[in-house]
Amino acid sequence: MPRLNVNGQVREVDVDPDTPLLWVLREQLALTGTKFGCGIAMCGACTVHIDGVPTRSCGLPISAVEEAQKIVTIEGLSPDGSHPVQKAWLALDVPQCGYCQSGMIMAAASLLEQNPKPTDEIINQEITNICRCGTYNKVRAAIHMAAERGNAG
Amino acid sequence: MNAQPQLSRRRFVVGSAAAIGGLSLGFHLPFSSEALAQGAPAAAPEVNAWVVVKPDETVVIRVARSEMGQGTLTGLAQLVAEELECDWSRVTTEFPGPSENLKRSRVWGNFSTGGSRGIRESEQLVRQGGAAARQMLITAAAQQWQVPAAECRAQKGVITHAASGRSTTFGAVATAAAKVPPPGAITLKDPKDWTIAGKPLPRLDTKDKLTGKQIYGADLNFPGMLNAAVKASPYFGGKIASFDADAIKDKPGVRKVVKLDDATVAVVADTWWHAKTALDALPITWDEGPHKALDSAAIAATLAEGLEAQDAFVGNSAGDAKGTLAKAAKTVTATYAYPFQNHATMEPMNATALFTDGRCEVWAPTQNGEASLAAAAEAAGLPPAQCEVHKLLLGGGFGRRGFQDYVRQAVLVAKQFPGTHVKLLWSREEDMLQGFYHPITQAKLTGSLDEQGNLTALHMRISGQSIMAFVRPEAMAGGMDPVVFQGLTPKSPEGMLGYSIPNILIDHAMRNPPVRPGFWRGVNLNQNAVYVECFMDELAHAAGIEPLAFRRKLMANHPKHLAVLNAAAERIGWDTPPPKGVARGCAQIMGFGSYVAAAAEVSVENGELKILRIVAATDPGHVVNPAQVERQVEGSFSYGLSASLYGECTVAGGRMEQENFDSYDVVHMHQMPKVETIAMPSGGFWGGVGEPTIAVAAPAVLNALFALTGKRIRTLPLKNHSLA
Ligand code: FES
Ligand code: FES
Numbered sequence: 001m002p003r004l005n006v007n008g009q010v011r012e013v014d015v016d017p018d019t020p021l022l023w024v025l026r027e028q029l030a031l032t033g034t035k036f037g038c039g040i041a042m043c044g045a046c047t048v049h050i051d052g053v054p055t056r057s058c059g060l061p062i063s064a065v066e067e068a069q070k071i072v073t074i075e076g077l078s079p080d081g082s083h084p085v086q087k088a089w090l091a092l093d094v095p096q097c098g099y100c101q102s103g104m105i106m107a108a109a110s111l112l113e114q115n116p117k118p119t120d121e122i123i124n125q126e127i128t129n130i131c132r133c134g135t136y137n138k139v140r141a142a143i144h145m146a147a148e149r150g151n152a153g
Numbered sequence: 154m155n156a157q158p159q160l161s162r163r164r165f166v167v168g169s170a171a172a173i174g175g176l177s178l179g180f181h182l183p184f185s186s187e188a189l190a191q192g193a194p195a196a197a198p199e200v201n202a203w204v205v206v207k208p209d210e211t212v213v214i215r216v217a218r219s220e221m222g223q224g225t226l227t228g229l230a231q232l233v234a235e236e237l238e239c240d241w242s243r244v245t246t247e248f249p250g251p252s253e254n255l256k257r258s259r260v261w262g263n264f265s266t267g268g269s270r271g272i273r274e275s276e277q278l279v280r281q282g283g284a285a286a287r288q289m290l291i292t293a294a295a296q297q298w299q300v301p302a303a304e305c306r307a308q309k310g311v312i313t314h315a316a317s318g319r320s321t322t323f324g325a326v327a328t329a330a331a332k333v334p335p336p337g338a339i340t341l342k343d344p345k346d347w348t349i350a351g352k353p354l355p356r357l358d359t360k361d362k363l364t365g366k367q368i369y370g371a372d373l374n375f376p377g378m379l380n381a382a383v384k385a386s387p388y389f390g391g392k393i394a395s396f397d398a399d400a401i402k403d404k405p406g407v408r409k410v411v412k413l414d415d416a417t418v419a420v421v422a423d424t425w426w427h428a429k430t431a432l433d434a435l436p437i438t439w440d441e442g443p444h445k446a447l448d449s450a451a452i453a454a455t456l457a458e459g460l461e462a463q464d465a466f467v468g469n470s471a472g473d474a475k476g477t478l479a480k481a482a483k484t485v486t487a488t489y490a491y492p493f494q495n496h497a498t499m500e501p502m503n504a505t506a507l508f509t510d511g512r513c514e515v516w517a518p519t520q521n522g523e524a525s526l527a528a529a530a531e532a533a534g535l536p537p538a539q540c541e542v543h544k545l546l547l548g549g550g551f552g553r554r555g556f557q558d559y560v561r562q563a564v565l566v567a568k569q570f571p572g573t574h575v576k577l578l579w580s581r582e583e584d585m586l587q588g589f590y591h592p593i594t595q596a597k598l599t600g601s602l603d604e605q606g607n608l609t610a611l612h613m614r615i616s617g618q619s620i621m622a623f624v625r626p627e628a629m630a631g632g633m634d635p636v637v638f639q640g641l642t643p644k645s646p647e648g649m650l651g652y653s654i655p656n657i658l659i660d661h662a663m664r665n666p667p668v669r670p671g672f673w674r675g676v677n678l679n680q681n682a683v684y685v686e687c688f689m690d691e692l693a694h695a696a697g698i699e700p701l702a703f704r705r706k707l708m709a710n711h712p713k714h715l716a717v718l719n720a721a722a723e724r725i726g727w728d729t730p731p732p733k734g735v736a737r738g739c740a741q742i743m744g745f746g747s748y749v750a751a752a753a754e755v756s757v758e759n760g761e762l763k764i765l766r767i768v769a770a771t772d773p774g775h776v777v778n779p780a781q782v783e784r785q786v787e788g789s790f791s792y793g794l795s796a797s798l799y800g801e802c803t804v805a806g807g808r809m810e811q812e813n814f815d816s817y818d819v820v821h822m823h824q825m826p827k828v829e830t831i832a833m834p835s836g837g838f839w840g841g842v843g844e845p846t847i848a849v850a851a852p853a854v855l856n857a858l859f860a861l862t863g864k865r866i867r868t869l870p871l872k873n874h875s876l877a
Contacts, residue, residue, distance in 0.1 A: 016405060023426035027380075032372035033365015035548075037499050038581045042814035045499060074365035081364045089363050093355045093780065096788055097222030098362030099369060099499040099548030124823035130814060132499045132549050133222045134791025136825035138784070 003067045006031070007076025010067065017063035021055075022046045024062050025073060033074035033102045037130070044129030047103040048073050054110040074102040077109060085109045088146035096133035103129050108143050117147050180215065180247045198331040200289055202249070202260040203233055203282030206327035210310055212239045214283075215249045217261035218271040219520050220358060221550030222788070223843045224781035225271035227356045229279050231777055232272070235350040236283030236342060239323060240310040246357060251522035252541040264522040267555050267672055269745035269841020272777055276839055277341075284339045286330075293330035294321050344775055344836070353780035358546065370503045370518040370545045375574040378505070379408060380425035381566045382432040383577055386416040387586045387808040389667045391442035393418060396435055404431040413565045421566060425578050444667050445807035452593060452666045452804060453490070459616025459662030460488065460597040466663065468638030472656030477610035481601030485695045487688055489598070490868040491680035493809075494591035494800040495584075495817060496673055500548020502559035502587075503578040506567035508533060513540045513564060518547035520554040528557035532564035551792070552672035556589050582812040589671020590802055590809075592618035596684040606696030608707060610656035613641070613684065619663050620670045620677070637661045639677040640742045640848070641685065646838065648678065648744040650685070651714030652707040668804065674792055675847035678744035683797075683869065686740035686852035690859060700856065701727055701739055713772055713835065714741055717750040720770035720831050725752035735765060738856025740849040747773040747840030751790075751849035753826070755857040760877035764794065764826035764854055772833050773840035779832055785842045786830040793850030794826075795819040798871045818872070 001012045004021075006029060013028045020039075025031040025048070034057060037045030041059040048057045049072040050065065065071065077083045081090070085108050095101045104127070111118055111126045118126070123140055131139070197207040205213040214233045220226035230246050254261050262278050287307050294312040295302035298319055305314045313320040344351060361367035386392055396418055398410035406427030411419045420435060422428035459465075478484055504517040506529070513533035519525040522544050530537040547554055563577040579587070594617030601610045619634035640648040641659050650659075673679075693703035701722055708715040718741040722728075731737050734756050741750035754766040769786045776782050799818040803810045811817040855866050858876075866874055 019426055023424065026372070027424040027426060030374065031365070032368070032374070035369075035499075036371060036501070036578075038814050040581070040813050040815060043499070077364075081360065086363045090359060093359055093784075095222075095356075095359055095362040096224070096784060097499065097547060097549045098358070098367055101362050102365050105363065127822045130499070130819055130821065132497060132551070132792070132795075132819065134788035134820075134825070135784075136791060136820075136822045137787055137828060140822065140825075 002062055004062065004065060004071060005067060005069065006071045007073060013062070015062065018061045021048070021057040021060045021062050021065060021071070025057060031073050031075050035099055035102055037100070042130070043100070044103040044107060045100050047106040047129065049106060049110055052110060052113060054107050074106055077106065083109060084146040084150055085112065085142070088142040088149065092138050092142045092145060094135055094138040094142050096135055100129060100131045104131065104139055108139065108146070111143065112147055112150070116150060118143065180249055180253065198328050200286040200327055200330045201282060201335060202257065203279060204237060204286035206290070206323045208324050210240065210243050210322055210324040212237070212244050212310065212323065214244055214246050215261065216246050217249055217254070217264050218275060219264070219266040219522065219544060219547060219550065221266070221520065221547035221554065223271065223785060224356055224778060225266065226358055227354065228272050228777040228781060229275065230357060231350045231354060232276055232279050233283035235347055236280045237287045238307040238309065241349050241354065243310065244357065248522070248544045250541050250543065251526040252537060254523065255537060265524065265555065266520045266550070267552055269844045271843070273746060273839035273841055280341050281339050284341060285335050288336040288339070289330040289333040290323050290326055292333045293326040297326065297329065350777050352778070354778060356781070367546060369500055369548045370505065370516060371500055371548065371578055373505045373516055373576055375505070378574040378576055379421050379423065379570060380428045381419045381421045381563070381575055381577040382425060382428035383413070383417060383419040383562055383579065384432055384437065384583060385587055386439055386442070388439055388441045389444045389447065389807055391807065392416050392440040394438040394440040396437040398435070401431045401435050404434065407431045409569060410435065411566055411569050413562055417562065419562065419566050419577065421570070421575065425576070429580060441807055447667065447807045448805045449803045455664050455666060456593065456595040456616045459664040460595055460614050462616070462662045464662065465614065465660035466633035467658065467660045468635070469641055469643050469650060469657055469659040471643065472610070474610045474612045474656040474658035477656040478599055478601050478612055481609060483695070484599055484601045485692055486597065486599045487691055487867060488595060489684045489687065490595045491593065491683060492800065492869060493593050493668060493802040493804070494673060494796055495588040495802055495811070496551040496553035497585070497817060497819065498547070498549030498551055498553055501579040501581055501584040502553070503576065504560045504563035505574055505576040506563040507574045508564065508567040509572050511535065511539055514543065515540070515560055515564060516543045516545060517560050518545045518554060519557070519560065520547070520550045520552070524555065524557050525560045528560045529564050532561045533568065551674040552676070553589060556671060558587070581814070585812045585817060586809055588802070588809070589669050591673035591679070592620050592670040592677065593666065593668070594618060594680050596680070598684060598688040600688070600692050602692065602696050606698045606703070608654055608692055611654050613659045614662065615660070616662040617664050618670045619665060620672060622663065622665055623670055634661070634663065637677055640681045640744045647746055648742070651711040651741060651743060652704070653710045654707065675844045678742060678845065678848040679793070679796065679851070682740060682742040682848035683852050683855070686742065686849070687855050687865070687867070690738070690856040691865065704741070713748045714743060717741060717748045717770040717772050717833065720833060721750040721752040721768045724768045724770070724829060724831060725754060725766065727752065736857050736861035738853045738858070738860055740852035740856060742845070742848050744845040744848060745841030746838065747771055747842065747845045749845045749849050751846065751853035753853040753857045755854060755861060757862060757876050760875065762798070762858065762871065762876055764824070766829070767826045767850065767853065768829045768831065769846050769849070770831040770833060771842070771846055772835050773842050774834055774836060774838035776832050776834045782832045782842050783830045786846050787828045789844065789846040790828055790850045791820050791825060793847035794824065794854070797851035797854065797869050798824065801870045
């Protein structure tokens with residue numbers, strides 16, 4: 001049976017190896033914070049980290065994920081919503097409907113991991129998630145806020 | 154095998170439906186983690202329909218309208234809390250069930266959440282509810298103390314009687330207050346004395362959206378739940394000719410292939426992924442129906458014919474427009490077009506249903522709980538009183554979730570599995586193909602100018618689709634759809650034209666292609682603003698008058714329209730020259746009861762439009778939460794710019810061509826301009842906020858683009874035009 005390392009725990013899942021990681025997370029592991037938006041890697045709602053790399057889980061069959069790889073979902077980003085990105089998001093009241101926000105937060109967290117002080121230009125390049133409610137400007141402001149408060153957070 | 158931890162049925166019921174005052178299952182929390190974790194709710198009586206105060210001083214405010222991101226949940230709670238004089242930090246919310254509303258003679262009023270009416274059409278009702286509850290709580294305290302209620306006052310959830318120095322709390326007297334008869338006369342606070350309403354308070358529903366704990370409809374899970382994927386005919390008016398269920402019956406997890414109606418088939422499986430992959434593999438032969446030759450060109454030709462047709466419904470008429478135009482020395486004519494668009498909510502349509510003998514329950518993200526209840530009852534074949542709809546937070550609505558097709562489907566599937574929850578979830582492809590699309594229209598505008606550049610006459614002919622003819626034919630006025638004229642009417646508190654033109658005719662040749670239209674955030678204001686405001690710009694240029702000055706001349710009798718336009722123009726710096734390579738445009742309109750204007754700054758780099766800045770000014774009469782108004786304006790611009798830059802569903806072979814975000818693009822982070830919002834409520838009326846500013850985004854940008862490049866874009870979206 002395939003084994004996955006999700007949020008620090010090794011989980012065994014009994015599914016077809018073609019099953020996208022998104023649906024394993026949502027339907028086998030009850031981690032529904034990772035959302036389904038398009039299924040074709042266009043919207044980013046399903047973004048998780050795999051070894052720190054932001055990854056759209058809807059297009060990734062679990063056969064392509066090795067047990068040694070560390071998968072982190074929104075539920076595992078911090079134990080209590082205390083990640084600097086989540087704190088900035090709360091301070092600026094970023095979400096509207098909220099459906100895209102798990103993916104936005106995961107994308108922003110790995111951006112800051114790679115680039116602790118991203119410019120607007122870099123944010124434009126790296127945050128390619130879709131938000132139909134139009135929270136983009138608040139997302140941008142919150143990324144800057146998280147970058148500033150960062151580890152002092 | 155499905156090894157996931159699941160909510161037990163008992164815990165679910167307890168967490169989702171507080172058994173208050175003997176009314177089990179009537180109320181639900183919007184599925185927060187706390188809702189699910191909290192054991193049995195503290196027994197607390199309701200003070201009245203709007204307010205429950207628990208012994209621990211938690212104030213539960215009931216909100217009838219849906220929350221889809223627009224912030225109404227918080228705004229309405231602010232209005233209740235303001236009159237209630239409770240402690241805002243103790244406020245939580247719950248949704249009354251639509252069935253409960255019916256049982257109680259619709260005490261919570263209308264559940265429908267659209268048309269930017271969430272706040273403006275319930276503010277009286279909810280404020281009165283809060284005020285009545287306050288008076289009842291005060292009366293209960295006064296009775297205990299045996300003092301006149303008029304000598305007591307409430308503040309932050311504490312009731313005091315100054316003369317005797319006594320005080321108590323809402324929680325301590327709530328049970329007694331529930332027995333106090335409701336007050337006869339209620340005086341509401343003057344908005345200038347507001348301390349909770351009118352303030353930029355944080356939303357009440359943010360926290361769980363940051364941790365993945367917020368449960369949306371697509372996330373629901375119940376013990377033993379089955380999952381359904383569904384496919385309806387992608388062909389307008391098409392049907393299923395045949396399908397071969399045997400071909401997929403041995404696929405993993407598949408339980409059943411269900412034909413829901415002539416045009417729709419669902420696959421039910423243990424997981425949604427199994428259901429969806431099996432459905433994709435299901436051989437289906439479609440009967441393409443009567444419109445299989447239909448394409449966008451044919452629809453455009455039908456609309457173009459309507460532009461010249463004799464017969465049309467008149468929405469605005471004064472003087473003699475046609476006569477004046479016929480005699481005029483100088484006329485300007487232009488034809489515009491606006492396409493079909495899909496709502497594309499982030500969360501695809503879904504609903505979960507449980508059908509048992511004599512009862513049907515539905516969990517649904519819906520913009521209209523009562524309509525969901527009616528749809529569920531009809532599909533279940535049960536009276537509404539034996540059904541209930543549990544509302545969830547919506548992953549976007551934009552008008553799409555006012556329609557109940559997905560609720561009906563979920564119930565039809567669940568009927569095949571009595572006693573088992575069935576979650577029905579659409580793929581993005583299904584969502585794109587089964588839309589209720591933004592209506593398609595064209596407009597031909599002709600104006601005449603005298604020698605001084607005054608606009609002497611305007612004829613605007615709209616040709617195209619009527620939403621009402623499709624959705625609510627009973628609301629048509631003698632065959633006419635008044636909603637077509639949003640923002641263009643001579644006199645309407647909902648949206649009147651902000652220009653005085655001595656000879657004017659605005660009429661509509663209804664042409665309804667067989668593509669179902671729907672209310673799409675902003676509705677008809679979107680294209681009407683493009684048509685009128687871009688044409689005003691054309692007229693100004695033809696008259697040789699600067700566009701803002703040209704408008705101002707026509708707006709002297711419309712001070713509120715003019716005030717927002719002036720505010721937006723002033724903020725963008727209209728009177729100072731823009732930086733090199735940058736140009737400005739403006740637009741104004743009234744819709745959903747509010748006055749809105751925008752001014753934009755754009756440039757073009759390597760043939761690509763850059764929107765550098767966009768300013769919005771809005772006068773919605775009253776503002777309940779300025780922080781949410783700002784967010785709604787930003788969101789509206791994002792939605793409106795997606796529509797004007799990319800939004801287009803095209804028809805070929807009798808069906809829509811776009812199936813996902815790869816062919817239906819939207820605005821992303823890098824296209825989102827800096828947005829500045831000026832909220833300037835002038836009082837005396839209540840207008841909407843969630844939609845009106847969408848409409849001014851496109852014309853402000855298109856007018857700026859013309860000022861920069863001399864290119865007049867008259868057919869949307871912009872992606873079809875080269876700016877190089
Ligand atoms: S659901 Fe994976 S990118 Fe949209
Ligand atoms: S907050 Fe609704 S889609 Fe982003």
